[in-house]
Amino acid sequence: xxxxxxxxxxxxxxxxxxxxxxxxxxxxxxxxxxxxxxxxxxxxxxxxxxxxxxxxxxxxxxxxxxxxxxxxxxxxxxxxxxxxxxxxxxxxxxxxxxxxxxxxxxxxxxxxxxxxxxxxxxxxxxxxxxxxxxxxxxxxxxxxxxxxxxxxxxxxxxxxxxxxxxxxxxxxxxxxxxxxxxxxxxxxxxxxxxxxxxxxxxxxxxxxxxxxxxxxxxxxxxxxxxxxxxxxxxxxxxxxxxxxxxxxxxxxxxxxxxxxxxxxxxxxxxxxxxxxxxxxxxxxxxxxxxxxxxxxxxxxxxxxxxxxxxxxxxxxxxxxxxxxxxxxxxxxxxxxxxxxxx
Amino acid sequence: xxxxxxxxxxxxxxxxxxxxxxxxxxxxxxxxxxxxxxxxxxxxxxxxxxxxxxxxxxxxxxxxxxxxxxxxxxxxxxxxxxxxxxxxxxxxxxxxxxxxxxxxxxxxxxxxxxxxxxxxxxxxxxxxxxxxxxxxxxxxxxxxxxxxxxxxxxxxxxxxxxxxxxxxxxxxxxxxxxxxxxxxxxxxxxxxxxxxxxxxxxxxxxxxxxxxxxxxxxxxxxxxxxxxxxxxxxxxxxxxxxxxxxxxxxxxxxxxxxxxxxxxxxxxxxxxxxxxxxxxxxxxxxxxxxxxxxxxxxxxxxxxxxxxxxxxxxxxxxxxxxxxxxxxxxxxxxxxxxxxxxxxxxxxxxxxxxxxxxxxxxxxxxxxxxxxxxxxxxxxxxxxxxxxxxxxxxx
Numbered sequence: 001x002x003x004x005x006x007x008x009x010x011x012x013x014x015x016x017x018x019x020x021x022x023x024x025x026x027x028x029x030x031x032x033x034x035x036x037x038x039x040x041x042x043x044x045x046x047x048x049x050x051x052x053x054x055x056x057x058x059x060x061x062x063x064x065x066x067x068x069x070x071x072x073x074x075x076x077x078x079x080x081x082x083x084x085x086x087x088x089x090x091x092x093x094x095x096x097x098x099x100x101x102x103x104x105x106x107x108x109x110x111x112x113x114x115x116x117x118x119x120x121x122x123x124x125x126x127x128x129x130x131x132x133x134x135x136x137x138x139x140x141x142x143x144x145x146x147x148x149x150x151x152x153x154x155x156x157x158x159x160x161x162x163x164x165x166x167x168x169x170x171x172x173x174x175x176x177x178x179x180x181x182x183x184x185x186x187x188x189x190x191x192x193x194x195x196x197x198x199x200x201x202x203x204x205x206x207x208x209x210x211x212x213x214x215x216x217x218x219x220x221x222x223x224x225x226x227x228x229x230x231x232x233x234x235x236x237x238x239x240x241x242x243x244x245x246x247x248x249x250x251x252x253x254x255x256x257x258x259x260x261x262x263x264x265x266x267x268x269x270x271x272x273x274x275x276x277x278x279x280x281x282x283x284x285x286x287x288x289x290x291x292x293x294x295x296x297x298x299x300x301x302x303x304x305x306x307x308x309x310x311x312x313x314x315x316x317x318x319x320x321x322x323x324x325x326x327x328x329x330x331x332x333x334x335x336x337x338x339x340x341x342x
Numbered sequence: 343x344x345x346x347x348x349x350x351x352x353x354x355x356x357x358x359x360x361x362x363x364x365x366x367x368x369x370x371x372x373x374x375x376x377x378x379x380x381x382x383x384x385x386x387x388x389x390x391x392x393x394x395x396x397x398x399x400x401x402x403x404x405x406x407x408x409x410x411x412x413x414x415x416x417x418x419x420x421x422x423x424x425x426x427x428x429x430x431x432x433x434x435x436x437x438x439x440x441x442x443x444x445x446x447x448x449x450x451x452x453x454x455x456x457x458x459x460x461x462x463x464x465x466x467x468x469x470x471x472x473x474x475x476x477x478x479x480x481x482x483x484x485x486x487x488x489x490x491x492x493x494x495x496x497x498x499x500x501x502x503x504x505x506x507x508x509x510x511x512x513x514x515x516x517x518x519x520x521x522x523x524x525x526x527x528x529x530x531x532x533x534x535x536x537x538x539x540x541x542x543x544x545x546x547x548x549x550x551x552x553x554x555x556x557x558x559x560x561x562x563x564x565x566x567x568x569x570x571x572x573x574x575x576x577x578x579x580x581x582x583x584x585x586x587x588x589x590x591x592x593x594x595x596x597x598x599x600x601x602x603x604x605x606x607x608x609x610x611x612x613x614x615x616x617x618x619x620x621x622x623x624x625x626x627x628x629x630x631x632x633x634x635x636x637x638x639x640x641x642x643x644x645x646x647x648x649x650x651x652x653x654x655x656x657x658x659x660x661x662x663x664x665x666x667x668x669x670x671x672x673x674x675x676x677x678x679x680x681x682x683x684x685x686x687x688x689x690x691x692x693x694x695x696x697x698x699x700x701x702x703x704x705x706x707x708x709x710x711x712x713x714x715x716x717x718x719x720x721x722x723x724x725x726x727x728x729x730x731x732x733x734x735x736x737x
Binding site: 136 | 376383389395396399420441442445484485534638709
């Protein structure tokens, strides 16, 4: 027999009662109430540290029994999963192990699981969507960040010719084309848009020493297109946003602000991996067409000269979309050595 | 309103009744939870949620909320959280899909994004009502659950139409000013307009929203009553401006000094984007926290102190200084422990809030009687969507 409170479910009056179980018959008696019910018809709440048990009775009333007073055998066979969880919640070693489990599974999920899933989804997206994404990005930038090029027409035609001849011999590409713009705000840069547009800025083209280095940068951008990097990156960003918004509750509140930092770092982490992949793609594509991958290192050196100072900041590593320049140059040189050996 | 993940805000707009016989009764709220128990519950449930890729998170939310509710008492009786995990899971999946669409849309087409935001905006008042109904329906005290009388017209009026009307007025006024414009007069009128909006209209709307929300709640056959006083809200938003100025000056000086000691010229700054980003958080973080905490504390006090039910009047005496200190220490602890201090932080806030809330009045807490015991189910979609997208309903 245990003591508890009887709530009739309609009023806030509390009645103290004694509750007992005989066979499978639960009965209670106390301050002007008494009654009985089959235990199977009583809905007992799951066990939990520091929370009293609530026994919901068939008549809409309920009994509340303090956590420590509840006889264990009244709940046998109910809430199997929550009983297990409750057991876990009471063990100190489980709490410690949970910290480890959280760390490991977060790492595994962010490093492998989520990117894998995002890549699968990206692969199923229709081509139309790539085109829409590329067009929209171009429309947004054209006229503001991207202005008509000042390069002489014959130079542009020459580059276009080089680009087309090179890309025609690269397998696994969507339809691609070169676009040249003047962009004071972007500076010396090149980027690929998912619809197959590869954009070069005037400043970059002036900085590149020769045709081979132009082709090397093109090859890198074609790598992004061949590997569908933009769509995959977008899908990873979406996955990350969903995960983080679920973890932190709402996206807009104060906790949302603190979520911005990990989101930013992780997105950078993913795009750095893509850059390295595009570099490897470029080395192979160059070698296959008889161009020494050292041209890529030449392009990197030219870029460094165009952005003085960027190369020495060690923190640039975490920031820039491109893995640290020295690292990339070393890889290009290694690819070049291999190329010459053949 | 509440980000329920942060279980600190137990569903309180409703509370009533103690066993008080004296001529002047006072029923206190107490919080009995402790960090040791809550940490274990929290960490196990977080781990299970991650391992199951979020599926278990609905069960996890129910368990952590049950702990927080059950450890909050009024007049010695515990609150209860009654929601079932399955509806929460369904609502959460839908909310996650919405977040995914919103995150994807800007990459594909800005028009699609505008359509999505428009549709969600139109549905928002509906989500708000459903969220309030859900929270009320599954919060109980002494076996009686709270109720939220759905009022979709009111929700659309106070959360959509009012803003639309103000926007239209602002646009029309701007248009008139620009077309027949004497520039100085136009500028003056715009400044006056902004002033009126920030210090008169907006506070009034927020107050009206609170009133609408409080008055739709009921418990044990009695409705909550709310005494609306526009002055209260005007004062809150006046002081927000002061707090902004007071906190922005030291923050700006601090950030400026750090930047100077690093010895970078403005031109060099963009070569150190990570540091710049960190500095901007260092600047904006504390200011945001100071303002957010102020609005939160004052609006909470305003809500409870003007709310009554039956013979009882709620009294909330949160102090801005205390809460600001609690929030700052919590934020620092959570960041330094990479989140492991979250349960401790949640418990601290819950304890402080319970200590500063009470119910005054003559009457018996036993006298709340629900006329109908019909208990309908309420879907969790609204509650999940608004906690994920964070509509600010101002609690």
